Amino acid sequence: MNKYISLFVVILVTTITFAACQNTSGTKTGGGKVSAAEFKKLIEEDKNAQIVDVRTPEEFSEGHVKGAQNMNINSNAFEDGVKTLDKTKTVYVYCLSGGRSSSAASYLKEQGFKTVYEMPGMMKWRAEGFEVEAGAGAEKSADTGLTMEAFKKLVSDKEYVLVDYNAVWCKPCKQLAPIVEKISIDKADKLKLLKVDADENATLLQTMGIDAIPVLQLYHNGEKVWEHKGLIDEKTILAETKL
Numbered sequence: 001m002n003k004y005i006s007l008f009v010v011i012l013v014t015t016i017t018f019a020a021c022q023n024t025s026g027t028k029t030g031g032g033k034v035s036a037a038e039f040k041k042l043i044e045e046d047k048n049a050q051i052v053d054v055r056t057p058e059e060f061s062e063g064h065v066k067g068a069q070n071m072n073i074n075s076n077a078f079e080d081g082v083k084t085l086d087k088t089k090t091v092y093v094y095c096l097s098g099g100r101s102s103s104a105a106s107y108l109k110e111q112g113f114k115t116v117y118e119m120p121g122m123m124k125w126r127a128e129g130f131e132v133e134a135g136a137g138a139e140k141s142a143d144t145g146l147t148m149e150a151f152k153k154l155v156s157d158k159e160y161v162l163v164d165y166n167a168v169w170c171k172p173c174k175q176l177a178p179i180v181e182k183i184s185i186d187k188a189d190k191l192k193l194l195k196v197d198a199d200e201n202a203t204l205l206q207t208m209g210i211d212a213i214p215v216l217q218l219y220h221n222g223e224k225v226w227e228h229k230g231l232i233d234e235k236t237i238l239a240e241t242k243l
Contacts, residue, residue, distance in 0.1 A: 031090070031105075031116040033098075036128045039119035043067070043092050050085050052093045054078070054104045055122075059096065059199055063132040065125065073100050073107075074169065087113050094119035096198060097212045099170060123211040126202065145201030156222035158192040160243065165205065165215040167198045172231050173214045179234050180216065187243055218243075 043049045053064045054073040071081035095101040098120045105118045155161045164180050166173035184193035198213050218226040218241050226241050
């Protein structure tokens with residue numbers, strides 16, 4: 001009896017060891033969400049990588065992962081673009097901060113693609129300092145957005161400045177917009193609302209270390225005194241900021 005138990009243990013340990021050796025990168029077999037660093041490692045190792053950038057052509061032209069093809073998920077041509085991909089090969093998909101790429105990955109899975117990896121987005125890619133390739137239209141670069149000097153001047157304009165980092169395609173940003181706008185109206189005597197579009201100010205966000213949206217920051221006399229990432233309600237904002 002002990003002989004059979006010992007044999008079972010040996011087989012079990014061998015199986016676990018073999019499985020671990022097959023996935024040394026720390027990523028999940030069959031795809032899934034991975035970090036920017038893991039995404040970079042995967043596409044470098046995969047000679048047949050199908051890299052898909054699902055942002056707008058304007059965003060794509062301002063900087064994208066080398067070798068990526070642009071398929072705007074909000075375009076009617078997105079589904080036609082997906083049909084050109086090879087279902088037997090791995091797809092690597094990304095957007096700016098993860099929202100659109102998540103929807104794209106779900107769609108790809110529904111269409112029968114077996115292995116789809118999602119990267120959190122170009123914001124995290126840039127934050128890591130990884131190479132960015134510019135395409136046609138690169139003259140409209142992210143550097144045309146707010147400079148750090150201009151930003152500092154704007155957050156010093158009034159006693160309190162509430163900065164809302166957002167994007168037009170970001171659903172949580174749209175949910176947050178009426179909340180911060182109401183606060184800015186109610187507190188207009190001492191507060192100014194500064195809305196910063198992530199697409200138009202990519203360099204500023206990279207400098208600020210912001211790699212996901214929405215993000216709110218409160219400045220008091222030019223100094224940052226509060227920050228929140230993600231959705232938040234009016235009551236909590238007022239309680240935490242003591243506005």
